[in-house]
Amino acid sequence: MENIRVLLVDDEENFRDVMARRLGKRGVIPGKAESGEKCLSVLEKEPADVVVLDVKMPGMDGLEVLRHLREKHPGTEVILLTGHATTSDGVQGIKSGAFDYLTKPVEFEHLLGKIKQAWEKTQWLKEKQRETEFREKMAKQMIVTERLASLGTLATGVAHEINNPLAIIAEAAGWMGLLLKKEELSGMPRKTDFENALKKIESSVERAKRITHQLLDFVQKDNSVLSEVDIKELVEGSLRLLNREILNKDVEIIQKIKHGVGSIRSDSYQLRQVLINLLTNAIHAIGTCGKITISCKSVSLPSGPEIREKREKVSSVEAVELRVQDTGEGVPKENLKKIFDPFFSTKIPGKGTGLGLFVTSGIIDKLGGNIEVESQVGQGAVFCITLPRYHKIEQQPENNSRSGFLEKIGFSVNKFGAR
Ligand SMILES: Nc1ncnc2c1ncn2[C@@H]1O[C@H](COP(=O)(O)OP(=O)(O)OP(=O)(O)O)[C@@H](O)[C@H]1O
Ligand SMILES: [Mg+2]
The missing domain is CATH 1.10.287 (Helix Hairpins)
Structure with missing residues (x-):
């Protein structure tokens, strides 16, 4: 019963206090409201899992409150309390979406059992919602x-x-x-x-x-050659190759590679291509004068229900985050979704092929990572890459788009094929 948030709504002060105290002793987190209006205002600030709602109250009655709750707080379950003579209110309440009703005087253990059942329903609904969202996300991807x-x-x-x-x-x-x-x-x-x-x-x-x-x-998607890639060397090596690009420009390059970031097991050639693509874009976006910051730190891979499930099988979910930030012209909002598409380029004909970011995201995808961009026009852009640092379990990569997708959303255990 721990951490179930219950709101007791009743105009009888004594009932509220006694029930709140007893529920508190059983691990429930009780809240109190003396009227329907108060109940709605409390829920605005602090959501509850279950509302225990008296039907007969001065002002807004329980059934009216229930209608508001169903509209505004669909994730909250409601248990109605009716008088013996008015059980028809309870039946009406269930029709309007209440979890159940109890008749007063209420037996405490009975109420506690009902609260538990209602809470279990909220958890089940939440899980179902998560599953639906996950499925929809998967289908879209x-x-x-x-x-x-x-x-x-x-x-x-x-x-x-x-x-x-x-x-x-x-x-x-x-x-x-x-x-x-x-x-x-x-x-x-x-x-x-x-x-x-x-x-x-x-x-x-x-x-x-x-x-x-x-x-x-x-x-040539699955031609990754895996080795220990020293992040600092990778960044410096990529920058050396771009020396000519920044010649005669006032470009300040700042490196913020956190001490101890060390190395990751990945494909150095392909990661260098990624960095060169991102840095070249940053240099172009800056024009004649500006700043590029390359930063790197250790992070944990984002966790969601779909990943947690697989985690037991993955020996490590440690990751590194590599950011390339510039003070250039930025990407207009309407282009943010298109820039990873093949052949999308805003550069003058002959200057850009529009393949740099398409190839970059393909590589990052293949290496089990993730790439995101944030930008506002006139305020520069930041490209953020997350790459798993190391997976002890190394298997042959599967060469099909479905596995690529699953890996992209976190099932990266197969990603690092030993070659
Ligand atoms: N750092 C950035 N700042 C602003 N816009 C950017 C940045 N990086 C990419 N873009 C936008 O995204 C588009 C696509 O980039 P992408 O690297 O895929 O192709 P490209 O740079 O135009 O050509 P190339 O194939 O030569 O790289 C660019 O044309 C530009 O409009
Ligand atoms: Mg480019």
Whole structure:
């Protein structure tokens, strides 16, 4: 009976006091209200699991209070107290949604038993609600995951096919470039126009290659090579690769890697790609001047009923949180949901492929983690990644979108395939 919150609503002071005292002794947390109006105002501030409600009260009577309770506090169960002569009120009450009714004078143990039953019903309803929400969340995620999976398959199929003709175009353009440099073509009319056109071909081929490589990287989903990845080295290594990007810009980079964060068991190559994607975006968002903060700390994986259930089988749920925050232009609210979609980009044509965050979220998903973004226009953006630190149980990853989804929501025990 511990921690059941019961509100006793009765205009008889003595009844309220005696019952409250006796219930308190049995581990219940009792509250008191002397009228229907008071009951509603108390519940606004402090919700109760069960309300024991006298029907005959001056002012608002029990049945009227019950109607309000059903509307405003559907999670609270109500036990009505009626007089012997007025049991029809009790029946009416049950029809209007009361859990049950008792006739006065009430026998304490009887009331206690009813309170317990009513409380059990609230718990059962809560559990059902949680299950429904979880199922709905799962169904929604499944739709998104499957949509992305089929889009990914299609796009990567196309990417693969395009790679060969691209290689031929690149080679032919290179050969033409060499020809143009030859002595025999030194006097060729409009030679510069040809050279410029060739440069355009070459840069466009480069861009198309970038797209196909990103997509192909994405589809090679289960090629993770796991090792101990030192977080500090990972961040510093990624920053070194971006030195050229921030050259001639007034960008301050701040590292807040908490002492003792250490290493995680993950794929260093892919995590570096993630960091490079996020940092490149941050640099672009900042423009010519601003600040990027990279911070990392140890955290616990978020727990929900669906995860708790699996936890016994997972030896560790320790995680690290990696945040990349910038003081750039920020993401408009209407774009926040789209930025992880493939080919979504607000950059001028030729500057962005719109695949950076799509690939990034694919990698994080594959590594059993989670990525979230918070941003407001004009106030910068923060991308927050959570990655499990280590799982002692290492199994082969399953290569299908359903398992990917389950892992995404916390069932990450299979994620780290030993290779
Ligand atoms: N740090 C950020 N600040 C503001 N907007 C951002 C940030 N990161 C991403 N975005 C927005 O999300 C969009 C998608 O990002 P994403 O990295 O997927 O593609 P991209 O940067 O446009 O192109 P690329 O494929 O070259 O990375 C960007 O075009 C930009 O509008
Ligand atoms: Mg990008």
